[in-house]
Amino acid sequence: MIRILTFLLIALPGLGTAQTVTSAGRIIVEAELPDVGGLSGIEVFADGSFIAISDRGNFLEGTISRIDGNISGVALLSLRPILDSKGQPLDARNIDAEGLAVSDTGEIYVSFESNSRVMLHTDLNSAAIFLPKHDDFRTLQNNSGLEALAINAGGILLAIPERSGLETRPFPVYAFDGTIWTQTASVPRVGEFLVTGADFGPDGRLYLLERSYKWPAGFSARIRRFTYVDGNLGDEETLLVSHTEKLDNMEGISVWSDSSGQTRMTLVSDDNFFAFQRTVIAEYLVND
Numbered sequence: 100m101i102r103i104l105t106f107l108l109i110a111l112p113g114l115g116t117a118q119t120v121t122s123a124g125r126i127i128v129e130a131e132l133p134d135v136g137g138l139s140g141i142e143v144f145a146d147g148s149f150i151a152i153s154d155r156g157n158f159l160e161g162t163i164s165r166i167d168g169n170i171s172g173v174a175l176l177s178l179r180p181i182l183d184s185k186g187q188p189l190d191a192r193n194i195d196a197e198g199l200a201v202s203d204t205g206e207i208y209v210s211f212e213s214n215s216r217v218m219l220h221t222d223l224n225s226a227a228i229f230l231p232k233h234d235d236f237r238t239l240q241n242n243s244g245l246e247a248l249a250i251n252a253g254g255i256l257l258a259i260p261e262r263s264g265l266e267t268r269p270f271p272v273y274a275f276d277g278t279i280w281t282q283t284a285s286v287p288r289v290g291e292f293l294v295t296g297a298d299f300g301p302d303g304r305l306y307l308l309e310r311s312y313k314w315p316a317g318f319s320a321r322i323r324r325f326t327y328v329d330g331n332l333g334d335e336e337t338l339l340v341s342h343t344e345k346l347d348n349m350e351g352i353s354v355w356s357d358s359s360g361q362t363r364m365t366l367v368s369d370d371n372f373f374a375f376q377r378t379v380i381a382e383y384l385v386n387d
Contacts, residue, residue: 120338124169125381140199141351141367145358156181156194158223186226198248215244233273233280247297259294283330292321300354308352320349347379
């Protein structure tokens with residue numbers, strides 16, 4: 100049984116530029132299934148369907164419905180394990196899936212933050228193909244590894260760790276061209292926000308989701324976007340900063356174009372399987 104609480108928001112405190120980003124609602128999903136939760140990445144498609152990943156090593160499929168452009172409901176359709184290269188469900192420290200990217204031709208990429216690596220799946224039921232590792236992956240902080248994953252129309256895959264190692268050090272951005280990883284780009288680290296998700300939008304720009312946490316205020320979310328040209332990021336723009344209880348531990352972002360051509364940002368939260376946290380799906384319209 101799935102219980103859904105729906106909230107339609109006219110405005111959300113903390114929007115960076117009201118003319119650029121407007122709220123299209125949010126929902127809180129409570130599923131009476133023990134393994135639905137911990138959602139750390141999401142990809143949404145024009146037909147309303149989505150896939151998500153859980154940090155317990157699962158793929159989740161579902162659909163989102165909307166009324167007058169605002170979220171009105173969600174249906175969770177299937178939960179299945181992410182398979183390793185031998186076709187077996189992930190186990191132990193290998194399960195912590197954090198980043199999700201789907202190419203224009205349907206390949207599914209998943210990154211992990213404990214045993215930092217990236218896996219390729221031809222579909223949700225296929226055994227994984229391990230991508231080669233950059234030397235830096237072996238030195239990333241434990242539980243703060245490859246948190247964000249995005250692939251552009253040219254097939255360049257970007258991976259970004261949650262932490263950079265120092266508050267004054269930019270987040271490194273690793274690019275995979277189908278053969279090797281290189282690190283020529285970085286993201287400026289601003290304030291206490293850490294990287295949680297990324298996606299390339301229909302405009303070709305990289306959208307970066309970040310999160311901070313302060314007791315007792317709770318979670319804050321920020322979205323920045325950048326141009327990506329010749330392996331470098333530029334033209335930084337802050338689209339959203341939310342200091343509000345209406346969101347949660349936002350970790351996944353999908354930037355996509357719906358059937359009418361409207362660009363949407365869909366965010367999902369990781370509830371960490373804690374009773375005091377929630378699985379929130381929130382949407383925003385990008386108006387330029």
